[in-house]
Amino acid sequence: MSENNQDNDGKQLRRKIPRVEQAAILLMSLGESDAAEVLKHMGPKEVQRVGVAMAQMKDVSKEEVSYVMDEFVGAVGGQTGLGVGNDDYIRTMLTQALGDDKANSLIDRILIGGDTTGLDTLKWMEPRAVGDIIRYEHPQIQAIVISYLDPDQAAEILGTLDDKVRLDVMMRVSTLESIQPQAMRELNDILEKQFSGGSAAQTSRIGGVKRAADIMNFMDRSIEGGLMDSIKDMDPDLASTIEDLMFVFDNLVDIEDRGIQALLREVSSDVLVVALKGADDAVKDKIFRNMSKRAAELLQDDLEAKGPVKVSEVEAAQKDIITIARRMAEAGEITLGGAGEEMM
Structure with a gap:
């Protein structure tokens, strides 16, 4: 992780800008129609993450906007005009991208196109809403739905059952x-009778022990622990296999140095500080070794200055970093070592 981003004039920016926030700044700098066209080609998770970043954005400096623009131009040779907006801008943009009915409720995360399958529709919904839909279905139907959805959403849905x-x-x-x-x-x-979806799914291979491990990775620790104990009581060998395939925060020590450096570029300093408050020394050492000397000293100072942190906050921060690591691994940007490498 670099100590600071620099704009094209070499000025030090006041903070590190995470990639998702760079995407949000770029979209906020486009006209509403152009931004809407971009969103049409993004999946539900990407729309949600960028949308949240835009909604939380404030006090963006000229240097930060300039830096993001230069990064974008350098990467794809594109060119944009500045058009900063607010909540009304975001609503208008999403409405243009998704249609009035679909953009009307962020809670529902409604589908974006007519070619979305019934199961894909569920990816745009809040986990509790999906849980209500499948609550009284046969367990095998529930298992198919849970296996089909992304692991983090599936974990939240299971938490409602x-x-x-x-x-x-x-x-x-x-x-x-x-x-x-x-x-x-x-x-x-x-499902399409309820959500007016489109073409039928062609997927035939879903589920499996790896999928179960992926889902367990995203569960709250209290739920995960109780569920794992229950699985051990029913099938100790299965529980052992799932545990071997799970990737947890301590497994960061197994990622190669270049992978850790790439990961740190995607993690905000605030999240990293909280996550490391509850980390083993081996993980801390791994992080410090893959930062510049100055950045490592600043991080250590922040850790020492940080007061007591709730366990739930530490777990949430660590889960955020694990989520980023898994996403980067799925994109082929890093390789998860140890059990994580086998899982991927």
Whole structure:
């Protein structure tokens, strides 16, 4: 992680700008129509992350805007005009991109296009809403839905279900390897009657032990611990396999140095400080070794100056970093070592 970003004149920026915030600044600098066109080509997770960054943005300096523009121009040779907005801008932009009904409620995360399948529709919804939809379905249907969705969303959905249901679903996810295309089409048909989706899904291989481990990675630690104990009681070998495939914060020590350096460029300093408050010395040493001497000294000073932090805050910060690491690994930008490498 560099100590500071610099603009094209070599001036030191007052803070490090995470990539997602750079994307938000760039979109805020486009006209509403152009920004809407960009959003049409993004998935639900990307729209949500960038949208949240835009909504939280304030006091963006000229140097920061200039830096982001130069980075973009240097990467793709593009050129934009500045048009800073606010909540009304964001609403107008999302409405143009998604349509009035679809953009009307951020809570629902409604689908963006007519070619979205019934199952894909669920990716645009809040986890609690999806939990309500599948709550009274057969556990095998619940397992298929949970396996199909992204692990972090699936983990949140499982968190809304009863303990016994959660255990049943996770056991089924772990042993689910494939589903007949016809069964997948029928499930999509049922969902599309509710969400006016489009073409049927072609996926036939879903679930499995790796998928179960991915989902467990994103669960709250209290829920994860209880669920893992229950799985151990039912099938100790399965529980051991899931644990071997899980990637946790301590596994950062297994990532190669170049991967750690790339990861640190994506993590804000505030999140890193909180995450390291509850980290083992081995993880801290790994982080410090992959920073410049000055940046490492500043981080150590911030850690010493930071007062007591709630365990829940530390876990949330560590989960944020794990999420970034997993996303980068899936994009081929880094390789997760140890158990994580096997999982990927």
